Amino acid sequence: MSNPLRTFMTSVKMMSPNDTYKKLQSVNLAFQKIIFEKKRIEQIVTSSEVDALDPLMCPNGKRMRVFSKSEILDDLFNGRDIRDLAEQMAQHEIGGVYKDGNRTVWRVSQLERNQIAQAIANTFHPKVRLECEKLQIFVINNLKGGAGKTTFVVNIAAALATSLRTSYRIAVIDLDPQGSLTDLLLPYFKSQNEEALSIGDLLENDFELDEGETFDSVCRDSFLETNIPNLWMCPARETDTKFDYLSKSRSMQDSGYKSHEALLPIINAIQDDFDVILIDTPPQLNEAAFAAQYVATSSIIPLMASQNDRDSTFKYTKQLPSYYRTMFNNGHHGYDFVRLVLSNTKESSSKAEKQFIDEIKFFLSDDLYPQFKHSEAVKRCSDHFKTLFDLSPSEYSKQIKDSNRSQFGSKSALSNAQSNVIEIAASIERDMKAAWRNQRNEAGVETQEILDEL
Ligand SMILES: Nc1ncnc2c1ncn2[C@@H]1O[C@H](COP(=O)(O)OP(=O)(O)OP(=O)(O)O)[C@@H](O)[C@H]1O
Numbered sequence: 294m295s296n297p298l299r300t301f302m303t304s305v306k307m308m309s310p311n312d313t314y315k316k317l318q319s320v321n322l323a324f325q326k327i328i329f330e331k332k333r334i335e336q337i338v339t340s341s342e343v344d345a346l347d348p349l350m351c352p353n354g355k356r357m358r359v360f361s362k363s364e365i366l367d368d369l370f371n372g373r374d375i376r377d378l379a380e381q382m383a384q385h386e387i388g389g390v391y392k393d394g395n396r397t398v399w400r401v402s403q404l405e406r407n408q409i410a411q412a413i414a415n416t417f418h419p420k421v422r423l424e425c426e427k428l429q430i431f432v433i434n435n436l437k438g439g440a441g442k443t444t445f446v447v448n449i450a451a452a453l454a455t456s457l458r459t460s461y462r463i464a465v466i467d468l469d470p471q472g473s474l475t476d477l478l479l480p481y482f483k484s485q486n487e488e489a490l491s492i493g494d495l496l497e498n499d500f501e502l503d504e505g506e507t508f509d510s511v512c513r514d515s516f517l518e519t520n521i522p523n524l525w526m527c528p529a530r531e532t533d534t535k536f537d538y539l540s541k542s543r544s545m546q547d548s549g550y551k552s553h554e555a556l557l558p559i560i561n562a563i564q565d566d567f568d569v570i571l572i573d574t575p576p577q578l579n580e581a582a583f584a585a586q587y588v589a590t591s592s593i594i595p596l597m598a599s600q601n602d603r604d605s606t607f608k609y610t611k612q613l614p615s616y617y618r619t620m621f622n623n624g625h626h627g628y629d630f631v632r633l634v635l636s637n638t639k640e641s642s643s644k645a646e647k648q649f650i651d652e653i654k655f656f657l658s659d660d661l662y663p664q665f666k667h668s669e670a671v672k673r674c675s676d677h678f679k680t681l682f683d684l685s686p687s688e689y690s691k692q693i694k695d696s697n698r699s700q701f702g703s704k705s706a707l708s709n710a711q712s713n714v715i716e717i718a719a720s721i722e723r724d725m726k727a728a729w730r731n732q733r734n735e736a737g738v739e740t741q742e743i744l745d746e747l
């Protein structure tokens with residue numbers, strides 16, 4: 294007897310399977326013609342950025358941020374007039390001065406800004422991690438699509454890498470095969486880096502070792518440089534979805550295989566290369582997302598305040614305790630912290646949204662980071678495949694032109710958004726320091742060492 298539940302599937306359809314397949318192909322073809330992502334990226338990035346002779350060009354095909362003199366003075370010397378800055382830079386053999394079109398102008402790159410910070414302003418010294426202080430791994434998660442995960446990861450990572458008093462080595466992992474984070478930091482990866490490996494290749498062990506290579510060395514080489522010194526990324530490809538289904542079938546065949554541990558060997562290989570890793574996750578609770586939750590030392594949940602988003606995030610948070618129980622049963626040792634961050638919050642939000650924000654502040658104040666406010670600069674930087682810290686305010690209005698919305702192209706739009714993200718990054722840094730302090734206490738490290746480290 295036929296299964297009544299399957300009758301709708303076996304009934305005659307207007308398209309044969311072959312036609313259905315062809316139809317789906319033609320839909321995809323149409324999209325390729327309309328918005329071929331590679332072309333879109335190349336149009337936006339190439340027109341403004343790629344010039345092989347440009348000394349500021351970086352391995353990811355993007356240009357390094359440059360600072361004007363007043364921006365350096367504001368950033369590092371509290372706006373004081375440092376008359377002898379150029380002289381001191383010469384003494385320390387720090388370059389500067391770039392061409393802007395035909396003009397030669399006084400500018401310093403992000404790299405030189407970091408050198409000035411260390412050698413002249415006596416700040417931004419590298420974090421010296423003691424042996425007991427472990428690499429910190431933040432999983433940025435929310436099942437709700439569009440909650441602001443990727444935007445948060447890219448901008449916070451850039452702020453942590455550039456804008457605090459300590460210099461941290463930051464890496465991001467794009468665990469979402471959609472690859473939006475990869476587009477932002479490595480815009481050419483998908484079209485040009487055919488040889489380079491994605492996180493899916495590493496998870497699947499889908500590569501052959503050349504002479505002299507080890508699994509560890511391949512993992513380390515898969516974290517690619519960006520246009521921000523101190524920020525590296527392990528990218529994603531659409532084909533990374535393979536990890537999900539392959540690991541499911543492997544678990545069925547091999548009872549010893551644990552897909553939730555799949556990120557562990559990769560993290561092991563790179564743990565001395567970085568101080569902090571941020572993992573961007575897909576809007577799914579799949580095997581890769583579970584592996585990220587498992588390997589993370591802390592969890593950060595961005596959420597938006599709209600009705601739809603609150604309901605979805607509520608459902609997600611309802612699943613998290615039982616999800617965590619499974620992790621615990623698999624040997625998880627607990628997180629350092631779990632934080633929420635309201636993302637894309639607007640001044641003009643509805644009464645219900647405002648009430649929700651007030652209530653969440655009341656009930657979860659200790660676990661809440663400052664709001665990641667809605668900003669047209671955030672949106673426009675993302676649209677141009679940039680982080681907020683790829684540009685200085687003086688460059689922003691020149692490079693990101695949009696005649697219809699000129700009021701958002703002002704320098705202050707970018708600097709306000711940067712300040713907002715730096716404030717969140719500073720709260721994250723406080724949490725990082727607390728976790729490292731806890732590890733030092735646990736290891737019984739002497740107070741003097743702690744003072745030295747501070
Ligand atoms: N602070 C902000 N200001 C302006 N726009 C923002 C802000 N935060 C996020 N957005 C916008 O919201 C949209 C969704 O953000 P994003 O892609 O980061 O979400 P996501 O959670 O990563 O989505 P997905 O689950 O599909 O990966 C994007 O268009 C992004 O530009």
Ligand SMILES: [Mg+2]
Nearest residue numbers: 442443469473
């Ligand atoms: Mg995303």
